[in-house]
Amino acid sequence: MTEELTEEVEAAVRNEVDEExxxxxDIAFDCPQCGKNLVIDYRGAGLQINxxxxxxxxxxxxxxxxxxHDLDLDPGEIxxxxxxxxxxxxxxELEIQSxxxxxxQLQETLGVMQEVIxxxxxxx
Numbered sequence: 651m652t653e654e655l656t657e658e659v660e661a662a663v664r665n666e667v668d669e670e671x672x673x674x675x676d677i678a679f680d681c682p683q684c685g686k687n688l689v690i691d692y693r694g695a696g697l698q699i700n701x702x703x704x705x706x707x708x709x710x711x712x713x714x715x716x717x718x719h720d721l722d723l724d725p726g727e728i729x730x731x732x733x734x735x736x737x738x739x740x741x742x743e744l745e746i747q748s749x750x751x752x753x754x755q756l757q758e759t760l761g762v763m764q765e766v767i768x769x770x771x772x773x774x
Contacts, residue, residue, distance in 0.1 A: 679711050692716070 672678060675692045686703035695712045 677710060677713060681706060681708050683708070 672689055673691075676689050677692055677695060678687065678689045680687055681701040681704060683706035684701060684704040686701055688699075688701065688708070690697075690699065690710055692713070694710045695716060697710050699708055699710055700706065701708050
């Protein structure tokens with residue numbers, strides 16, 4: 651999925667269902683585990699999602715009269731999505747490296763602070 655479409659699908663599962671927010675194109679269904687009413691954009695049809703209430707894995711139903719191939723994209727759009735996914739993956743990898751470096755710095759700072767505290771306690 652494109653970054654834009656992925657964000658839309660992720661944002662489409664709402665925690666609280668408000669009748670005014672449900673669009674004609676949305677799919678409304680209940681979680682089979684906990685009964686929570688879920689709403690998702692039609693492009694989520696056939697996807698496996700996690701329930702926002704209980705976390706159970708739920709298959710989004712495909713509305714009557716809709717076929718999954720109705721959502722199929724042309725090869726050019728799929729290629730764009732692949733490139734966007736790769737870019738997002740690279741950005742995430744860089745962010746992970748940055749966070750790991752920051753974590754190491756914080757752990758070192760914590761170690762120094764613990765030593766100072768220990769020395770202060772032993773001087774008392």
